Amino acid sequence: MEHLxxxxxxxxxxxxxxxxxxxEPGSRIREDLLAQExxxxxxxxxxxxxxxxxEGFVNNVHRKGVFAIELSPEEIRDLLDVREPLEILxxxxxxxxxxxxxxxxxxxxxxxxESAWLAEDFKACNFLDSKFHLxxxxxxxxxxxxxxxxxxxxxxxxxxxxxKKANPKMKNELTLKEHRKxxxxxxxxxxxxxxxxxxxxxxxxxxxxxLLNSCE
Numbered sequence: 001m002e003h004l005x006x007x008x009x010x011x012x013x014x015x016x017x018x019x020x021x022x023x024e025p026g027s028r029i030r031e032d033l034l035a036q037e038x039x040x041x042x043x044x045x046x047x048x049x050x051x052x053x054x055e056g057f058v059n060n061v062h063r064k065g066v067f068a069i070e071l072s073p074e075e076i077r078d079l080l081d082v083r084e085p086l087e088i089l090x091x092x093x094x095x096x097x098x099x100x101x102x103x104x105x106x107x108x109x110x111x112x113x114e115s116a117w118l119a120e121d122f123k124a125c126n127f128l129d130s131k132f133h134l135x136x137x138x139x140x141x142x143x144x145x146x147x148x149x150x151x152x153x154x155x156x157x158x159x160x161x162x163x164k165k166a167n168p169k170m171k172n173e174l175t176l177k178e179h180r181k182x183x184x185x186x187x188x189x190x191x192x193x194x195x196x197x198x199x200x201x202x203x204x205x206x207x208x209x210x211l212l213n214s215c216e
Contacts, residue, residue, distance in 0.1 A: 014049070071162065094136045106183055112124075125172045184197075
């Protein structure tokens with residue numbers, strides 16, 4: 001059983017709230033109210049906020065306060081530009097190394113995603129979306145590749161929440177179909193088809209974000 005310090009517990013709780021946009025992007029986060037909300041003293045909350053600030057999930061502005069991260073369209077485009085070649089490399093390495101047990105894990109992810117989608121549990125869909133891509137990277141067994149993708153994945157999770165804020169049912173259905181295409185190519189050990197399926201998955205996200213930004 002994992003025993004967490006108060007700071008680590010506060011960190012995990014607050015980070016999950018930030019990743020799921022429970023705080024409006026750019027809004028001020030008051031440490032005293034946050035401490036009351038999660039039933040902790042201000043010290044572990046302050047320490048957790050300090051760590052989250054160092055990681056880029058909140059902005060700690062001198063004399064003004066702490067503010068929730070606000071990813072601009074340009075920042076999300078930059079993330080996608082970095083993510084695409086990493087994901088393509090990950091799926092190529094995955095195909096070369098994957099075993100039957102790992103393949104079953106990817107299939108399980110797809111089934112859980114479908115169940116969450118049918119239940120309209122879109123928070124779970126976003127979690128499983130991230131997990132699917134990280135599992136492919138983990139199978140690649142390339143430590144640096146895994147490290148780089150993990151470093152940006154939390155920010156990608158935020159980008160997905162933004163992307164699917166409108167029409168989440170339809171958009172998650174499309175994600176499910178795209179993940180199935182990626183998995184199908186992995187099963188067939190078809191590297192080129194897998195790469196193209198990854199490109200399409202990222203292209204869809206770019207298109208959704210462009211449409212969202214044009215409507216604002």
